[in-house]
Amino acid sequence: MPQSVRPYDLVIVGASFAGLVAARTAAMRGLDVAVLEAKPEAGHRVATTGILVKEAAEEIDIPHTLTRRVHGVRLYAPSRRHIDLFAPGYFFLTTDTANVLRWLAAEAMRAGAKILYRARFEGADRVDGVFRFRGLNIAARYILGADGARSAVARAFGLGTNRKFLTGLEVEFEGLAGADPRFLHCFLDSKLAPGYLGWVAPGPVVSQAGLAVGPGRRPDLKAFLAATESIFGYSNARPVERRSGRIPAGGLVHPWSAEGVMLVGDAAGQVSPATGGGIKLAFELGRRAAQVISDHLQDLGPPPARAMAADVPAFGAKKLMRFGLDLAPPNWTIDAALAVPPMRWLAQQVYFHRRNPGGVSFAEFEAKLRSEPLAGYPTASPGA
Ligand SMILES: Cc1cc2nc3c(=O)[nH]c(=O)nc-3n(C[C@H](O)[C@H](O)[C@H](O)COP(=O)(O)OP(=O)(O)OC[C@H]3O[C@@H](n4cnc5c(N)ncnc54)[C@H](O)[C@@H]3O)c2cc1C
CATH class of the missing domain: 3.50.50.60 (FAD/NAD(P)-binding domain)
Known part of the structure; x- marks a missing residue:
């Protein structure tokens, strides 16, 4: 040179x-x-799945058309029973x-x-x-x-x-009608996603379904999709693209x-x-x-x-939490724990820790959804 x-x-x-x-x-x-x-x-x-927490959305003003607001988290136990978590005024953005x-x-x-x-x-x-x-x-x-x-x-x-890494793998679907857009759908399951989670995220253009697993493990996307087919109906949607990568942990x-x-x-x-x-x-x-x-x-x-x-x-x-997650507790303990209020409180802390900016309650939010259409949401909320 x-x-x-x-x-x-x-x-x-x-x-x-x-x-x-x-x-x-x-x-x-x-x-x-x-x-x-x-x-x-x-x-x-x-x-990457590309989900932004509210704080990230506030750091950079991204054009509205490239994102979708998701207000709650639906957390599924291995039995597929779920709890819904919500913090007034908090949101995630799924992204194009x-x-x-x-x-x-x-x-x-x-x-x-x-x-x-x-x-x-x-x-x-x-x-x-x-x-x-x-x-x-x-x-x-x-x-x-x-x-x-x-x-x-x-x-x-x-x-x-x-x-030290987590390994993530997901598929984008067009037309995944079964994914209730009020929620990020998160799956605790130590057999399918030891050390982390499975997820379905309704995005502005496509929905993403995938999982990540802890160090030394391989994600089995096929098994995850088969296990959650009855909830989301992937077989009626069109898979478009895959995303995968390693996450420093x-x-x-x-x-x-x-x-x-x-x-x-x-x-x-x-x-x-x-x-x-x-x-x-x-x-x-x-x-x-x-x-x-x-x-x-x-x-x-x-x-x-x-x-x-x-x-x-x-x-x-x-890092301490990562140590606990790496232990991947047996599924029956997760099923039992998610049924009790202290665990619900703990899950709320993990997803919405210090993230309650004050806003409408989930019930008020649901009522608002019923009375006036909100961008990206069906007019009647699923299951309502
Ligand atoms: C499957 C998966 C899902 C995830 N989901 C989320 C999520 O929903 N929300 C969230 O907050 N985080 C998520 N993460 C983590 C998040 O994606 C990363 O933390 C984020 O992408 C980091 O951004 P970065 O710019 O540091 O690096 P990266 O996004 O990894 O970008 C690195 C860039 O460097 C380029 N590059 C690499 N080597 C070279 C080279 N030698 N020369 C020139 N260019 C090079 C690459 O091509 C790439 O463009 C996820 C990660 C994975 C793998």
């Missing part, structure tokens, strides 16, 4: 939730930013995930970032404070690794790597930075070990990483990792 190539201020590896939000913020703050993405476009072969990622990419470019597709990061060498990328004719003053659970940036710079990697390099999102293990949710943290910490990097490069701010340390969660309690 010629010595004269002008370095970008920041090269971000990975054009997904963390990388694209970081690129937008860094470009808006005046940095010269490029994003390297191995795939041919953002949103290609999505590997591929288009959310395309929209995030468009926003990053609109702010001034360049996205280089089919550009795989394969290592970089630092000479006189500038990184030169192997196999690519680019250079950078700073590298942000937002390249997911098996980060090549982490490996290239001897940073910590994720070692061991907490933060160490170290997550070196001189001129930092990891963010799944690459840094910034995923709740208990719930497997990572998009909210990818949004929040992707944006924060771009802020501290731009402060450092342009405004004599402290080293980015030091500035960021206070914002990165330690996941103490969630």
Whole structure:
């Protein structure tokens, strides 16, 4: 590579939730930013269910047409008895995930970032404070690794790597009429989904049905679909696409930075070990990483990792919960537990912990549904 190539201020590896939000913020703050993405476009072969918790939805204003609000959680025991959980005013957003990622990419470019597709990061060498990328004719003053659970940036710079994973697999269905759209349908079943859950999520375009399993196990999607066919009627719907991937479940990697390099999102293990949710943290910490990097490069701010340390969660309690979930208690104990009020309370805490912003009760919500149509909901609620 010629010595004269002008370095970008920041090269971000990975054009997904963390990388694209970081690129937008860094470009808006005046940095010269490029994003390297191995795939041919953002949103290609999505590997996530893409459900946003309310806090994630509040972090980034995503176009309404790309999401669907879901207000409650229907939690099924292995016997298929269920309880309905709801917190007034709280919601989840299911998403048209591929288009959310395309929209995030468009926003990053609109702010001034360049996205280089089919550009795989394969290592970089630092000479006189500038990184030169192997196999690519680019250079950078700073590298942000937002390249997911098996980060090549982490490996290239001897940073910590994720070692413990959940494995998720799901199928998208068109026309899945049996999925009551008031709920995310979650299945506790230690035989089908040991260490995690099965789920059916009614999305804005398709519905997704799948499961994830704990470390060292393989998800059996066929068995899950067969076991829940009578509830949802998959055989009357059209399967469109599959999504699968590995979810870091061991907490933060160490170290997550070196001189001129930092990891963010799944690459840094910034995923709740208990719930497997990572998009909210990818949004929040992707944006924060771009802020501290731009402060450092342009405004004599402290080293980015030091500035960021206070914002990165330690996941103490969630790691403990992961330990409990890995034990995968026998199904009969889950059946028995879900029948008693303390367990219902506990489930409510897990899904809606400190998430009761105050709003209508479930009964009021149901009454509202009956009296006035709400976008995405049938006029009479199923089973009503
Ligand atoms: C099956 C499944 C379901 C999930 N469901 C949810 C959910 O409903 N809600 C939730 O909050 N979280 C969910 N998660 C977790 C969530 O998807 C992740 O936490 C989130 O995607 C992390 O975003 P990220 O930007 O850090 O990394 P990723 O989304 O993994 O993106 C990494 C990007 O880097 C690119 N890349 C990788 N290597 C290179 C390289 N060498 N060079 C260039 N580019 C590279 C990849 O192509 C990819 O585009 C789920 C995960 C899985 C696997």
